Amino acid sequence: MSGELFELTAAQAAAAVRAGELDPGELFDAYRARAAADALNAYLWVADGPGTGPPASEPAASSAPLGGVPLAVKDLFCTEGVPSQAGSRILEGYRPPYTATVVRKLAEAGAPLLGKTNQDEFAMGSSNENSGFGPVRNPWDQTRVPGGSSGGSAAAVAAGSAPWALGTDTGGSIRQPAAMCGIVGLKPTYGACSRFGMIAFASSLDQAGPLTRDVTDAALLLRHMVGHDPCDSTSLQFPEEIRLPSREDLRGVRLGVPEELIGAEGGVEPGVRKSFDQTLALAEQLGASVEPCRLPHAPHALSAYYLIAPAEASANLARFDGVRYGLRVDGDGDLISMYSRTRSAGFGAEVKRRIMLGTYALSSGYYDAYYGSAQRVRTKIADDFRAVFETIDFVVAPTSPWTAFELGAKADDPLAMYLNDFCTVPMSLAGIPAVSIPSGLADGLPVGFQLAGPAFSENRLLDTAFALERAIGFDASPARAASEVSR
Amino acid sequence: MLTRAEVDHVARLARLELSDEEAERMAVELSNVLDHIDRIRELDLEGVEPTSHVVDVVNALRADEPWPSLRREVALAQAPEPVDGGFGVPSPGASE
Numbered sequence: 341m342s343g344e345l346f347e348l349t350a351a352q353a354a355a356a357v358r359a360g361e362l363d364p365g366e367l368f369d370a371y372r373a374r375a376a377a378d379a380l381n382a383y384l385w386v387a388d389g390p391g392t393g394p395p396a397s398e399p400a401a402s403s404a405p406l407g408g409v410p411l412a413v414k415d416l417f418c419t420e421g422v423p424s425q426a427g428s429r430i431l432e433g434y435r436p437p438y439t440a441t442v443v444r445k446l447a448e449a450g451a452p453l454l455g456k457t458n459q460d461e462f463a464m465g466s467s468n469e470n471s472g473f474g475p476v477r478n479p480w481d482q483t484r485v486p487g488g489s490s491g492g493s494a495a496a497v498a499a500g501s502a503p504w505a506l507g508t509d510t511g512g513s514i515r516q517p518a519a520m521c522g523i524v525g526l527k528p529t530y531g532a533c534s535r536f537g538m539i540a541f542a543s544s545l546d547q548a549g550p551l552t553r554d555v556t557d558a559a560l561l562l563r564h565m566v567g568h569d570p571c572d573s574t575s576l577q578f579p580e581e582i583r584l585p586s587r588e589d590l591r592g593v594r595l596g597v598p599e600e601l602i603g604a605e606g607g608v609e610p611g612v613r614k615s616f617d618q619t620l621a622l623a624e625q626l627g628a629s630v631e632p633c634r635l636p637h638a639p640h641a642l643s644a645y646y647l648i649a650p651a652e653a654s655a656n657l658a659r660f661d662g663v664r665y666g667l668r669v670d671g672d673g674d675l676i677s678m679y680s681r682t683r684s685a686g687f688g689a690e691v692k693r694r695i696m697l698g699t700y701a702l703s704s705g706y707y708d709a710y711y712g713s714a715q716r717v718r719t720k721i722a723d724d725f726r727a728v729f730e731t732i733d734f735v736v737a738p739t740s741p742w743t744a745f746e747l748g749a750k751a752d753d754p755l756a757m758y759l760n761d762f763c764t765v766p767m768s769l770a771g772i773p774a775v776s777i778p779s780g781l782a783d784g785l786p787v788g789f790q791l792a793g794p795a796f797s798e799n800r801l802l803d804t805a806f807a808l809e810r811a812i813g814f815d816a817s818p819a820r821a822a823s824e825v826s827r
Numbered sequence: 828m829l830t831r832a833e834v835d836h837v838a839r840l841a842r843l844e845l846s847d848e849e850a851e852r853m854a855v856e857l858s859n860v861l862d863h864i865d866r867i868r869e870l871d872l873e874g875v876e877p878t879s880h881v882v883d884v885v886n887a888l889r890a891d892e893p894w895p896s897l898r899r900e901v902a903l904a905q906a907p908e909p910v911d912g913g914f915g916v917p918s919p920g921a922s923e
Contacts, residue, residue: 658842677844684845
C-alpha cells in the first residue's frame with residue numbers, strides 16, 4: 341500500500357496500523373524518506389528511525405492510540421539529545437537534556453518524532469524569513485513564503501512530508517501558516533497544553549497546537565496533548581475529553597462576523613474576502629445563522645500585542661547570554677561585553693528589533709504609558725469577546741488578510757509584516773481557542789477561514805469546523821496544483 | 828521619533844551591541860512601529876484593570892517535596908566554559 345500510504349490522513353493511518361493493515365515501520369520509513377528529501381527547507385533535523393527521537397516512543401505502535409504515525413515538531417520544542425534551536429544561530433547545535441511535555445505525551449501515545457521543523461527565529465515572524473537557517477518555501481509556489489512562525493511545520497504537512505505536525509501560536513503562528521499552506525491549524529485555549537520545554541517567546545500568550553491535513557487529525561492530536569503538567573503552573577486540567585468531531589449540520593449554531601476584522605484596516609484581499617463570504621453562505625446552508633457582531637477594541641489588539649509580546653520576549657530572551665548553553669563570543673575580557681557580543685552575534689535582526697521594542701516599553705518612564713496601557717487594552721479585548729459570546733457561539737473571520745506573498749515582499753517593512761497578524765492576535769490576547777481551515781483558493785493560493793470560541797470550547801469548535809470542512813470539500817493540494825499547471 | 832541616544836540607551840539595557848548602521852535603522856523602524864502603537868493612547872482606559880494573564884489561577888502552589896533534577900554534569904554538558912563543576916564567566920570587572 342506504499343503509494344496510497346501518503347493519501348491517508350494521520351487518523352486513517354493510525355487506524356490502519358491498529359487494524360494490522362499497515363506496518364508502522366514501513367509508515368515511518370516512507371515519511372522519513374520524504375522528510376530527508378525535502379526541498380522546501382522545512383526540516384532542520386530528520387530522525388534516523390522511530391527510536392532516534394527522545395523519550396519512550398514505542399516502535400511497536402500497533403496498540404497505541406496514535407498508531408505510530410510519525411510527528412514533525414517545530415524546532416523550539418526541546419527534544420532530549422536532538423537539536424532544538426528555535427530557529428536561532430544563538431542555539432546552533434543545542435541538544436537539550438529533557439523533552440517538552442507535549443512531545444513526550446504524544447510519543448507515549450504512539451506518535452514518534454519524525455523531525456524538527458524550521459521556523460522564524462524564536463517564533464518571531466509571519467513569513468519564516470526570520471529563521472537563522474534560511475527561509476522555508478511554500479509548497480504551493482516556491483517563490484512564496486509559507487507563513488510563520490510555524491512555517492516549516494505547515495509546509496511539511498502541506499507537501500506531504502509529514503502526516504501531522506506540532507507548532508506554537510503566540511499571535512497567529514499556527515493559524516496563519518496553516519492558512520497560507522492550505523491545511524488545518526488549531527490554537528488551543530491558553531493553559532490547555534503544557535508549555536514546559538517550549539523555548540519561550542511570550543509566556544502569557546504562547547500555546548502549542550496541531551497543524552494537520554484535516555479537522556479530525558487536529559482533534560486526535562489535541563486529545564493527547566491537553567492536561568495539567570506540574571512543570572507548568574499555568575496549565576489546566578481540560579474539563580472534558582477531546583472528542584473526534586462528527587457533526588454534519590450547523591442547525592442552531594450562531595456565527596458572528598466582527599466588522600472590525602473583515603474590513604478596512606487589515607486590508608483583506610478581494611480573493612480572501614470572496615472565499616470568506618462563500619464559506620459563510622455554506623454555513624447558512626448547513627443551518628447556521630450568520631450575523632454581524634462587534635469587537636470594538638479589536639483594531640487596537642495589534643498595538644497591545646506588539647507591546648506585550650516584545651516586553652515578555654525581552655525578559656525571556658535575557659537567558660541567552662553565553663553562560664549556560666549556546667553561542668559565546670568573547671568580549672573585551674569582562675562579563676558585560678561578553679554578554680553583548682554574544683547576543684549581537686547570535687540574534688537576527690527581527691529578534692533584536694523585538695528585544696529593543698520590549699526593553700523600551702518596559703523602561704523607566706514608559707512602562708505605564710506603553711506596557712500598562714497594553715495590559716488594559718487586553719482586558720477590554722477579553723471583555724469584548726465575553727460580551728459577544730453571550731449571544732453568539734463562534735466568531736468567524738479570515739485567518740490572514742492575504743494569501744501567501746512573495747519571498748522578500750515585506751521583509752524590509754516590519755510594520756507591514758506585523759499587520760499580517762491583524763485577524764489572529766485578538767484571540768491570542770483573550771486566550772481563547774481558534775482554528776483555521778482551508779476555505780478555497782484565490783488565484784491558485786490557499787485561503788484560511790478562522791473560527792474562535794470561548795475558553796475550553798474546543799470540542800464544539802472542532803465539531804463546527806468539521807461540518808464546514810465537509811461542506812467546503814477542499815481537496816486541492818500542492819501536488820495536484822502543480823500537475824494542473826504542467827498539463 | 829526615537830533619537831539615536833535613546834536607541835543606544837535601550838541597546839545598553841538589553842545587552843545588545845548595535846553597529847552604527849543597525850542603530851540608525853532601528854531608530855527609524857521602531858519609530859514607525861511606535862507611531863502605530865501610539866493609537867492606543869486614544870482609548871479611555873481609566874479604571875480598567877490590567878490583564879497580565881488570562882488563566883483564572885491564583886497562587887498555583889505545589890507540595891514542597893524534593894524531586895530529582897538534572898545531574899550536574901548533564902546541566903554543564905552544553906556550557907561554553909564549565910569550570911570546577913560550575914559555569915565559568917569572564918570577570919564582572921568594572922562594568923560600565
